[in-house]
Amino acid sequence: MFATRFAPSPTGRLHRGHAFSALTAHAAARHVGGRFVLRIEDIDATRCRPEFEAAIRDDLAWLGLDWEQPVRRQSEHLADYHAALDSLIARGLTYRCFRTRKEIAQDIAGAPHGAMETWRGAPLPADEEAARLAAGESFAWRLSLDAAERALVGDLSFVEEGEGPEGEHGIIPIDPTLGGDVVLARKDVGVAYHLAVVVDDALQGISHVIRGRDLFQATHVQRRLQALLNLPAPVYRHHRLLLGADGRRYAKRDRAETLAELRAGGMTPEALRRELGFD
Ligand code: GLU
Numbered sequence: 001m002f003a004t005r006f007a008p009s010p011t012g013r014l015h016r017g018h019a020f021s022a023l024t025a026h027a028a029a030r031h032v033g034g035r036f037v038l039r040i041e042d043i044d045a046t047r048c049r050p051e052f053e054a055a056i057r058d059d060l061a062w063l064g065l066d067w068e069q070p071v072r073r074q075s076e077h078l079a080d081y082h083a084a085l086d087s088l089i090a091r092g093l094t095y096r097c098f099r100t101r102k103e104i105a106q107d108i109a110g111a112p113h114g115a116m117e118t119w120r121g122a123p124l125p126a127d128e129e130a131a132r133l134a135a136g137e138s139f140a141w142r143l144s145l146d147a148a149e150r151a152l153v154g155d156l157s158f159v160e161e162g163e164g165p166e167g168e169h170g171i172i173p174i175d176p177t178l179g180g181d182v183v184l185a186r187k188d189v190g191v192a193y194h195l196a197v198v199v200d201d202a203l204q205g206i207s208h209v210i211r212g213r214d215l216f217q218a219t220h221v222q223r224r225l226q227a228l229l230n231l232p233a234p235v236y237r238h239h240r241l242l243l244g245a246d247g248r249r250y251a252k253r254d255r256a257e258t259l260a261e262l263r264a265g266g267m268t269p270e271a272l273r274r275e276l277g278f279d
Helices: 016-031 050-063 078-090 100-108 126-132 145-150 193-203 213-229 259-264 270-275
Strands: 003-006 034-042 094-097 140-143 157-160 170-173 183-186 207-212 236-239
Touching: 003 016, 003 207, 016 034, 016 050, 016 207, 016 236, 016 259, 034 050, 034 157, 050 170, 050 183, 050 259, 078 140, 078 183, 078 193, 078 213, 140 145, 140 213, 145 213, 145 259, 157 213, 183 193, 193 259, 207 213
Parallel strands: 003 034, 157 236, 207 236
Antiparallel strands: 094 140, 140 183, 157 170
16 A cells, blocks of 8 residues: 655754655645655654654644654654664674764775765774773664675665656666665664664555655665665655755754744745645
8 A cells, every 4th residue: 555654853843845745745645545654753862852743743734734643753662673773783784883973084084085975884803892892982883884785685776756866767776885884873862763764664564755855865775774674665756855045955944934933924824835836
């Protein structure tokens, strides 16, 4: 069955761009009599706030959207993500990384074609790792691209029914380097975004991921994780990003464009829906 989702992180108020994304996914589901799921991606307890979550529900209801109940809140399902992480760890697909982002940035700056998006690290020698663990140093679990390459047979791809930033459409081969050795879990945040998303998309039976084009590159990472975890691959429909008057895309920093501000300024949901192309 067709199922799609809107998956905001409650780190700020929703803006026009979110409204466009939610309306696009909702309309696609309604068009074929499919499911529309709201998922609250609140695993990053350092950035997410309950008042933003309540505001998301208010804003979406104001827009005229309805969604399946109960709403999945990632913070209530950490055991599911840890089970996925444990299976990757048990299969030797991960390693502990003790480096800070700053140290990695320095490492990259010293390499001729280095970039965070393709960075690869390596596990420490066992005795050094044991010493650092004994000293209580914090670390992140990273996916080892080298190990992933050995574990995966055949070429991976995903189906893009929308468009990527360069007009990519159709069957998109996975770039084996993209994403680098991504972080799967950190001490302060627990489980990282990519892992939680692929677990949830599978558990919630999401057939179509409809979201902004800014997440197109992330799909390479997510498709690889799906394959490693033996999860089904949804179809992807990345949509265009709305641009503000200054030609930049909307972001949480643009307070004036939040749905709350638009509403306070007298905008009706009907007018906003029309403006965004939904009647
Ligand atoms: N939670 C992510 C965000 O707010 C979106 C995740 C997704 O659609 O895959 O940017």
